[in-house]
Amino acid sequence: MRSLAGKDSAGAIDLERQPRVRIACQVCGSGRFRLVCSAEDIAAQHKFLESFYRSPWSRQNTATATDRVHFTQDYSTEIVTCTDCGLLYRNPRPPTQAVTKAYATERYDDEYLRTELATQQRWARMKVPLLARYLAQCAKRSRPRILEVGSFVGGFLLEGQTQGWDMVGVEPGHDVAAFCRERGLPIFEGMLDEARFTPGSFDAVVVWNTFDQLPDPRPLLEQAVVLLRNGGVLVLRVPNGACFAWMLRIRSLLPRRCRRPFDVALACNNLLTFPYLYGYSAPQLEYLTESYGFRLATCVPDQVVFTPPGHLAWWALAEERTVNALFRVIAALWPDDRSRQYRSAPWLDCVFERGCTDRESEDPKLGLGVVPVYSPLVFEDTGLKYPGNRWNPNGGFP
Numbered sequence: 001m002r003s004l005a006g007k008d009s010a011g012a013i014d015l016e017r018q019p020r021v022r023i024a025c026q027v028c029g030s031g032r033f034r035l036v037c038s039a040e041d042i043a044a045q046h047k048f049l050e051s052f053y054r055s056p057w058s059r060q061n062t063a064t065a066t067d068r069v070h071f072t073q074d075y076s077t078e079i080v081t082c083t084d085c086g087l088l089y090r091n092p093r094p095p096t097q098a099v100t101k102a103y104a105t106e107r108y109d110d111e112y113l114r115t116e117l118a119t120q121q122r123w124a125r126m127k128v129p130l131l132a133r134y135l136a137q138c139a140k141r142s143r144p145r146i147l148e149v150g151s152f153v154g155g156f157l158l159e160g161q162t163q164g165w166d167m168v169g170v171e172p173g174h175d176v177a178a179f180c181r182e183r184g185l186p187i188f189e190g191m192l193d194e195a196r197f198t199p200g201s202f203d204a205v206v207v208w209n210t211f212d213q214l215p216d217p218r219p220l221l222e223q224a225v226v227l228l229r230n231g232g233v234l235v236l237r238v239p240n241g242a243c244f245a246w247m248l249r250i251r252s253l254l255p256r257r258c259r260r261p262f263d264v265a266l267a268c269n270n271l272l273t274f275p276y277l278y279g280y281s282a283p284q285l286e287y288l289t290e291s292y293g294f295r296l297a298t299c300v301p302d303q304v305v306f307t308p309p310g311h312l313a314w315w316a317l318a319e320e321r322t323v324n325a326l327f328r329v330i331a332a333l334w335p336d337d338r339s340r341q342y343r344s345a346p347w348l349d350c351v352f353e354r355g356c357t358d359r360e361s362e363d364p365k366l367g368l369g370v371v372p373v374y375s376p377l378v379f380e381d382t383g384l385k386y387p388g389n390r391w392n393p394n395g396g397f398p
């Protein structure tokens with residue numbers, strides 16, 4: 001196929017060549033799982049993805065085209081789901097160190113970064129109202145301080161600054177961090193625990209499209225609860241594993257010639273081949289964050305943003321718009337919020353409130369063993385509560 005310029009593999013860690021390790025479920029710790037996609041299935045999906053984006057893409061040398069076909073988590077493996085809690089994940093996968101190093105050493109050309117910044121800023125503009133709504137309720141200062149973990153090219157940092165927010169980003173990737181610095185954006189290059197920010201100094205911590213790529217999400221949650229002030233918010237955007245597993249299941253029941261709409265819908269939402277370490281659902285995130293003193297305030301079903309104008313051939317554009325419109329119709333008719341899985345939503349934006357403690361100035365750490373108190377102003381009924389709000393180790397989520 002014609003190569004898509006942008007990401008440069010020279011000098012970067014190739015995860016395909018790394019050894020594989022079997023891992024347990026990150027949410028409930030169970031080692032039991034069920035196969036959702038074999039390595040052969042994933043290879044076939046990748047082949048479809050390449051042909052799907054090769055022919056209709058009218059401007060090949062673009063960041064968006066590269067992003068839709070080549071992923072860091074591209075290596076051959078299986079996609080499984082935990083039989084105890086339903087978490088979707090890649091298993092086996094390369095060791096944690098190799099995954100972390102792969103993101104830090106990814107190389108990009110300049111055109112890719114500039115195009116990606118324009119795309120990301122356009123997308124960030126749509127996310128501002130969600131965060132602004134919660135900041136209006138919880139932020140006590142006129143200029144809220146926001147920390148973004150995994151800032152990439154800085155589109156959200158830039159958009160946040162135009163809103164008058166005090167933005168700070170953390171990014172392990174050398175090329176993208178340098179790109180942010182060149183544009184005067186406040187970025188720390190490295191991992192969150194290396195940044196040494198002042199405890200309790202942020203009104204919000206946002207993690208767009210990064211949480212699912214962390215081999216172990218717990219260190220980030222430990223840091224977030226310390227860095228947020230009382231009542232601050234944590235925003236996590238994740239690919240919805242429940243949606244992927246549900247669509248694959250229906251697709252497998254259809255004759256091969258009828259599967260294209262499912263493949264197109266998954267491809268348009270960056271879910272085909274499932275290029276992420278984990279596919280969390282809303283109840284799994286709720287369980288995972290609860291022990292750190294967070295409470296789910298809202299869960300917003302979402303899709304991947306449309307391809308920018310002028311990048312797709314007219315018929316491909318029509319196909320993308322039609323499939324995504326169908327997706328929205330299905331989501332409207334069947335929001336699936338009672339099952340708390342939101343299976344009709346490819347992506348989820350989840351907002352969590354950090355619990356309050358009386359002794360914040362003395363000890364900002366709020367974790368296991370501390371009973372948090374929540375603000376009734378921020379919390380709204382998400383329908384995601386389960387009896388006792390506790391994990392049932394035998395039966396999973398009710």
Ligand SMILES: [Zn+2]
Binds near residue numbers: 028084
């Ligand atoms: Zn599990």
